Amino acid sequence: MYVVTSDEMRKLDHYTINTIGIPSLVLMENAGREVANEILVWTKKHKRSNHKKWLILVGKGNNGGDGLVTARHLMEAGFEIDILYAQSPDLFKGDMITQHNITKNLKLLTDVYQNKTIDWNRYEGIIDALLGTGTKGAPKEPYASLINKVNESKLPIFSIDIPSGLDADTGILYQPCIKAEKTITLAFLKCGLVQSPGAEIAGDVIVKPIGIPISTTKQYSIQTFSLQTSVFEKKLNVNMNLPRESNTHKGTYGHALVVAGTLQMSGAGLLCSKSALRAGCGLVTWSLPRTIANQMLGILPEVMLVPVEDKKSGEWNVQSAEDIIQLSENKQALVIGPGLGRFKEDDLWLRKLWERIECPLVMDADALNIISDAEHFEKWDRKDTPVIFTPHPGEMARLLNCTINEVQENRIQIAREYAIKHKIVVVIKGAHTVVATANGDVYINNTGNTGMATGGSGDVLAGMIAGLLAQNYTAEQAAVLGVYHHGLAGDRAASKRYSQHSLIAGDIIEEL
Missing domain, CATH: 3.40.1190.20 (Ribokinase)
Structure with missing residues (x-):
């Protein structure tokens, strides 16, 4: 199984979108659908109700866009969803604007975090779509205070791609950093998820395909692997x-x-x-x-x-x-x-x-x-x-x-x-x-x-x-x-x- 740095992931994304021709919105749609499916699997496994609300934390970048797509698919599955933007939608760019407009048209409940008190008892779980693999350094406000409050909630947290506050390349934990129960990472494992202490704070890590062909790894000579049976073979x-032959000594x-x-x-x-x-x-x-x-x-x-x-x-x-x-x-x-x-x-x-x-x-x-x-x-x-x-x-x-x-x-x-x-x-x-x-x-x-x-x-x-x-x-x-x-x-x-x-x-x- 391939493991990539944030820079390698950016190049693989760029190649898929601009050379192969798969639109970025398609990749984002696939990502959100996969995350939503994992939430559905988790709720069934743990016999949780899908009628209690889930809170989705949304940053201003593409990670936030994945979160908005997740919100749509969970809503279609019968979940009640609240969306909390870390920053004003006026700061959104590119695909994030498109996803925000879709969210408005569907009349999904959204709010902007302004250091408000949050009633955690209303929620079954939290989806972290605040900061993606391209983020470096400790989270700044308003992300920092929001992450601290989320960790204090004691609710199960599901991070999209990587826990917010974790360095995607080294596994270093910036402060504060989301403590995830599960991380649904997209396309390929990230280096920070297979090195301590990142591997521990990410919880159960699962890789989900989003449409980036595996062949793109050869285009950029990806040379880092997580040990799986397929890697050995x-x-x-x-x-x-391999059995031993009988005529040996x-x-x-x-x-x-x-x-x-x-x-x-x-x-x-x-x-x-x-x-x-x-x-x-x-x-x-x-x-x-x-x-x-x-x-x-x-x-x-x-x-x-x-x-x-x-x-x-x-x-x-x-x-x-x-x-x-x-x-x-x-x-x-x-x-x-x-x-x-x-x-x-x-x-x-x-x-x-x-x-x-x-x-x-x-x-x-x-x-x-x-x-x-x-x-x-x-x-x-x-x-x-x-x-x-x-x-x-x-x-x-x-x-x-x-x-x-x-x-x-x-x-x-x-x-x-x-x-x-x-x-x-x-x-x-x-x-x-x-x-x-x-x-x-x-x-x-x-x-x-x-x-x-x-x-x-x-x-x-x-x-x-x-x-x-x-x-x-x-x-x-x-x-x-x-x-x-x-x-x-x-x-x-x-x-x-x-x-x-x-x-x-x-x-x-x-x-x-």
Whole structure:
């Protein structure tokens, strides 16, 4: 499913109207009809009366026009409707004038908001058609006070296209912002609806067609996608239900090498190795400091342990690079970083691995922190084999030398630009994990839950991605599949517990 920015949506609208020739009033009519139908579905589902009034809040732009069309169709379905204009109709332009005139001719009740007291007890629900995707910045008066009053009403609110006050591109909540029970977004998902906190304040989001052909996305090279089955099948060319053939063996499904763990964080390597196996990898070798290798014997018998000399410190050292390079031969994937820790000359150690190892790399946790502190990372050479970075927002901020807030406020574009610049795949973890590729494609995940914000969850994901890489999935496929199934496993694990709060990383592995 395509996800668009406000600018991309404007271009798609413009192309449909001016090149294809579908009039804007037709698109507006389709939009209002779809919204009205969703209100009808909701009232039937919740056994609400259609004889109690609904209040439609109307701004001066095209979003308001969609609201007026919605009002007409609800009226025809037997609803009682009040229309409240945020501003005087004297300010209307274009299609909004046409819709206002139709409303007058039908003698629908309208009023202009002037900071009046509103009797909320009269209404069953509210339809928010105040501010559309083209609006930037915090709502100004009279919109601001109206939005505050609407939120205080405690009535169910249905937003058309996007909740008023939400940034359509970033998901940032300006103040005030409508808190919607449901958002009926038109034609395509908007970026702000699939990023936190916008995704949460938008409530249940549903996409409704309005007549803009799907083929227009190719005209403007839309490259952002929400993860749905159709995306895996049509965009990524992945069969989600591909069975294994009977005449195969463990070697068929690849061999992954895990370089992870220290005395203080040995569990990270354990989680990473186990999840690589659970992802379907045929063989996993875990390389770790010798001091902790003895402690791990028999804990996960399916994994082969290969210790490196650590002089009884339980930590890594620069001399171990040659051992890892040798171990990586004939491996199909290598994950570096979970529980790795920091050590003297770790940048030299990592640079050797980066430049000499030929199999695909998954760089996680402290491997990313080493890179962020390394001088002249841009000059590190890399063989033409895939690399996947899996930072959480803090690690991404360190890589870019910016703040976490700056990352969170623009996750899609930051991931895309970094992936293109470094010719890698970037996975920015967190709510609605973002996967970006070197060709500019971005995938936004919709699985997972807050219980997965727990230590070790990222180690599980890194192992899953490495396990998929080892099975000859491309870096793009492995990253997206790993993220999606990691979230699904977390959802299954959470459903079996009294509360998401009690979820731990091992629960996620058990649901793979």
